[in-house]
Structures are given as structure tokens and as C-alpha cells.
Amino acid sequence: MLRIGLLTSGGDCQALNATMRGIVKTLMTNSEEPIEIYGFEDGYQGLIYSRFRVMTPADFSGILTRGGTILGTSRTPFKRLDIPEADGVEKVPAMVHTYHKLQLDCLFMLGGNGSTKTANRLREEGLNVIALPKTIDNDTWGTELTFGFTSAIDVATKCIDDIHTTASSHGRVFVIEIMGHKVGWIPLYAGVAGGADVILIPEIPYDMDNVIKTIEHRMETGSRFTIVAVAEGAISKEDAALSKKEYKKKLAERTSPSIVYDIAKEIEAKTGRETRVAIPGHTQRGGQPDAQDRIFATQCGVEAALGCLRGEFGYMIALRDGKMCHMPLEDVAGKLKFVDPQSDLVREAKALGISFGDE
Ligand code: F6P
Numbered sequence: 001m002l003r004i005g006l007l008t009s010g011g012d013c014q015a016l017n018a019t020m021r022g023i024v025k026t027l028m029t030n031s032e033e034p035i036e037i038y039g040f041e042d043g044y045q046g047l048i049y050s051r052f053r054v055m056t057p058a059d060f061s062g063i064l065t066r067g068g069t070i071l072g073t074s075r076t077p078f079k080r081l082d083i084p085e086a087d088g089v090e091k092v093p094a095m096v097h098t099y100h101k102l103q104l105d106c107l108f109m110l111g112g113n114g115s116t117k118t119a120n121r122l123r124e125e126g127l128n129v130i131a132l133p134k135t136i137d138n139d140t141w142g143t144e145l146t147f148g149f150t151s152a153i154d155v156a157t158k159c160i161d162d163i164h165t166t167a168s169s170h171g172r173v174f175v176i177e178i179m180g181h182k183v184g185w186i187p188l189y190a191g192v193a194g195g196a197d198v199i200l201i202p203e204i205p206y207d208m209d210n211v212i213k214t215i216e217h218r219m220e221t222g223s224r225f226t227i228v229a230v231a232e233g234a235i236s237k238e239d240a241a242l243s244k245k246e247y248k249k250k251l252a253e254r255t256s257p258s259i260v261y262d263i264a265k266e267i268e269a270k271t272g273r274e275t276r277v278a279i280p281g282h283t284q285r286g287g288q289p290d291a292q293d294r295i296f297a298t299q300c301g302v303e304a305a306l307g308c309l310r311g312e313f314g315y316m317i318a319l320r321d322g323k324m325c326h327m328p329l330e331d332v333a334g335k336l337k338f339v340d341p342q343s344d345l346v347r348e349a350k351a352l353g354i355s356f357g358d359e
Contacts, residue, residue, distance in 0.1 A: 002027070003036045004308065005052070005104045008069040009043035009076065009111035009118070013136045013148025014289035015297035017063035017070055019110055022301020023132075024060040030309055038102055043111075044076040044118060047095045048085065052102070064298075065288050067151075069110075078117040078334070096125050106308045110134045112146070113336060116316060120333035128313035131329060132300045136285055138185040141335030142327040143318035147297040152179065152284045153189045159280040160194025160227060167225035173215060173267050173275040177260040179284045180231040184339050186284065187231040191354065192345065196229035198355045200263075203339045204346070205240035206357025208263070212270045214355040219273065228267070230260050237358075299324055 006023065008016045027035050037055040040046030053059075053071075063070060076091070084090050099107060099122075106128045109119045112135035119131045133140045136152035156178050167174045176196075178187040184201020191199035198214055200206045215226045239247055256262050260277050268275040289297065300317045303324045307315070315326035339346065341358075350356065 001036055002031055002033045002106075002308075003038070003102060003104050005038045005040060005047070005099065005102065005107040006055075006071065007040040007043055007046060007107070007109055008071050008073045008134070009109060009115035010073065011075070011112070011135070011285060012068050012073050013134055013285055014067040014151035014287060015147040015293040016068065016073075016110055016134060017060075017066045018289055018294050018297035019132055019134070019147055019301045020070070020108075021060045021063050022298040023108055023305045024057055026302045026305035027309070028057050030306065038104065039071045042072040043074040043115070044091070044095065045074045046071070047098050047107075048076075048089060048091050049094070050098045050101070064294060067287050067289065075114070076118060078114050078121070081118060081121060092121065092125065095122060096127065099127050104128075106130060106313060108132065108304055108308075112137065113140055113334065116140065116329065117333045119316075120329040123314045123329050129329065130304045130307060130313060131316040132304055133316055133318060136186065137180055137183055139183040139336050139338070140316075140332065141337040142316060142332035143320065143337075144322075145296055145319045147289075147293055147300060148285070149185065150292040150296070151287070151290045152186050153193060154290050155284045155287065156186055156190035156280055157193040159278065159283075160190060160196055160229060163227060163278050164195070164225070167227060170274065171224040173226045173228065173264075173271065173273050175228045175230055175260045175264040175267065175275065175277050177258055177277070177279045177281075178229050178231055179281075181233040182336060184231040184234070187229045187234075188339055188345060188349070191229035192349050194227070194229070196227045196354065198226065198228040198357060199349065200228065200230045200234035200357050201339060202231055202233040202235055204341050204356045204358050205235050205237040207237050208266055208270075208357070210355060210359060211263070211357045212267065214357075215267060215271050215273065219271070226273075228263065230263060232258065234259055
């Protein structure tokens with residue numbers, strides 16, 4: 001008997017179910033032993049509190065195209081891993097206990113950066129863990145791609161597309177907030193795909209004067225509208241020069257719910273052009289996975305299951321140089337993958353005339 005646990009952790013994305021389907025189908029097709037499947041509810045919370053469902057292959061049928069996660073998810077911050085739950089339950093010992101109680105042979109963890117840190121901690125505790133790189137943000141270090149990313153790009157691109165027509169009709173500037181607190185992968189890709197005129201991302205601090213110059217230049221040269229795609233965590237050069245503490249204090253004092261409102265206000269005041277804000281928000285994590293995501297999620301699921309059947313544990317499935325591989329958990333845990341400001345796509349976007357507000 002092969003006994004496996006499955007959990008989905010952190011912010012959801014469109015391709016979680018497709019990934020789990022890939023794992024289970026591959027195990028069913030290739031295992032010489034019968035499989036027992038335990039699906040933990042709401043991420044690590046299910047492992048901590050021993051909340052699970054005994055599942056059958058039928059539970060994973062017909063979910064390739066279904067967004068979200070059939071198991072539910074939650075965030076269990078690594079920072080608070082050694083702080084007991086409100087009811088006194090010690091998280092790590094509780095998770096280790098559940099794993100052993102169910103006599104699991106392997107835990108498949110579908111999660112992003114924080115969740116991978118926790119997976120690594122469980123590995124250090126002696127559990128057989130395989131992590132699969134989930135996040136719309138594409139910021140997991142050690143892999144070129146994460147599942148969820150391409151579907152999120154599609155949603156954000158569609159939003160930019162749709163804003164174009166109304167921005168053009170009214171001759172307005174639109175500031176669109178795109179997900180990405182620490183990294184700018186979605187705004188960069190969706191910005192290029194959707195034809196944004198300005199893209200502001202955390203990795204490239206901006207100067208508002210440069211943004212205003214771009215908008216004014218467009219107005220002078222006959223463009224009726226301007227689209228500014230802004231990452232949630234976009235930062236000005238001035239703020240980037242602050243210490244971490246000073247910047248945190250400034251953020252805490254901000255009265256608007258998002259930087260996009262401040263940017264829009266300043267644009268309207270300085271250019272005299274009507275400016276509006278649009279926020280696709282969590283729609284970027286919603287809906288069906290796109291074709292590319294379904295393929296990559298399936299590849300991740302297949303590779304994880306095959307690794308498990310070979311008795312290989314303690315790694316994250318990754319795509320490197322276009323090839324599927326294993327990255328040791330201790331090497332990837334806790335590291336973020338940022339957009340390189342010198343990367344080809346940034347360079348090409350600039351060559352196209354897109355401003356990043358840095359020059
Ligand atoms: O990590 C995925 C993500 O969607 C980020 O892009 C976004 O900043 C954050 O999660 C939003 O978190 P929450 O769903 O907790 O509001």
C-alpha cells in the first residue's frame with residue numbers, strides 16, 4: 001500500500017486541481033501497489049488539525065479545467081510556525097504527528113514561497129515531502145515557471161484590453177493595479193501583452209516625473225489615452241531610498257487602499273487629464289486555467305508522482321532551461337525570483353516605447 005497526502009497551501013490559483021489530477025492519475029497508472037489518498041483540508045491547517053478526506057481517483061476526475069482547489073487552502077506563515085495556534089496546538093509537532101499517525105509515505109505540497117519553507121522544515125523533521133511550484137506571481141526561486149502564472153497573465157491582459165476601449169472613448173488615463181506585492185512578473189507580462197504604455201514594478205523604482213513626461217508626450221503626439229499598469233508593490237525611487245523601517249512606517253500611514261489611487265491623483269493633477277483606476281484584483285486568481293497552465297500543472301504532477309514512485313523525496317519540481325527537474329528544498333526554500341531589470345523582455349519593452357518610469 002502506498003499512502004500519500006495532498007495539500008494546497010497559500011493563495012489559490014487556477015491550476016491547483018489540474019496538478020493534483022496529474023499526481024493521482026500518474027500514481028494510479030504506474031504504481032504496482034494500491035494507493036491510499038489523504039486530502040488535507042485548507043492547507044497546512046488540515047495537517048495540523050488532522051482534518052482530511054480519504055479520497056478516491058474519482059474525486060480527481062473532471063477537475064482539469066476547474067479553478068481554485070477542491071481541498072481548500074489557507075496561509076500558515078512560516079514566520080509564525082513556531083508560535084502555537086490560538087488554542088495552544090504546536091504546529092510542527094502536530095503536523096509530524098498527523099503524518100505518522102496516517103503512516104504516510106509521501107506528502108505532496110502544492111504551494112508558493114512561504115509554503116515551501118514550511119515544507120522544507122517538515123523535511124528537516126524527517127518527513128518525505130515533494131513540493132510543487134504554485135503561484136500566480138511566478139516568484140518562486142529555482143524554477144522558470146510556476147503554475148497559475150500564465151492564467152493570471154491572461155486575466156490581467158484581458159482587463160488591460162477591455163480598459164483600452166473605454167479609455168480611448170473618453171480620452172482618459174487609466175491606472176490599472178496588477179497583482180504582485182514583491183515582484184512584477186504579472187504586470188510586466190500582461191503589460192506587454194495588453195499594450196500598456198507605462199509599467200511600474202517593484203524591481204524598477206519609478207520617478208513620477210518620468211511617468212508624467214510619458215503621458216504628456218503621448219497627449220502631444222495625438223494619443224487620446226494612456227494605460228499605466230502598476231504592480232501592487234510598485235515603489236518610487238524616493239521610497240526605495242528609505243530604510244525598510246521608514247518605508248513600512250510610510251505605508252502604514254498611507255490613507256488610500258492602494259498606491260494606484262495616489263498615482264492616479266498625481267497624474268490627474270499634473271496633466272489635467274481625467275484619470276481613473278481599475279483593479280482586476282482576485283479575478284487574476286480566478287476562473288479556469290489556460291492551456292499552458294494545464295500542461296505545466298500536469299507536467300509538475302506527473303514528475304512529482306514518478307519521483308515518489310522512485311522513492312525520491314525532499315525537493316521541489318522545477319523547470320530549468322526548459323527541462324523538468326528536481327530542486328533540493330533546502331536550496332529553494334525562502335528565496336524569491338525577481339524580474340531582472342536587464343532582462344530581454346524589459347529591454348524589448350523599453351525599445352518599443354513602454355516606460356518603466358525609471359528614465
Ligand atoms: O500570492 C498571490 C497573490 O495573489 C499576490 O499576487 C497578491 O499580492 C496576494 O496573493 C493577495 O493575497 P490575499 O489573497 O491574501 O489577499
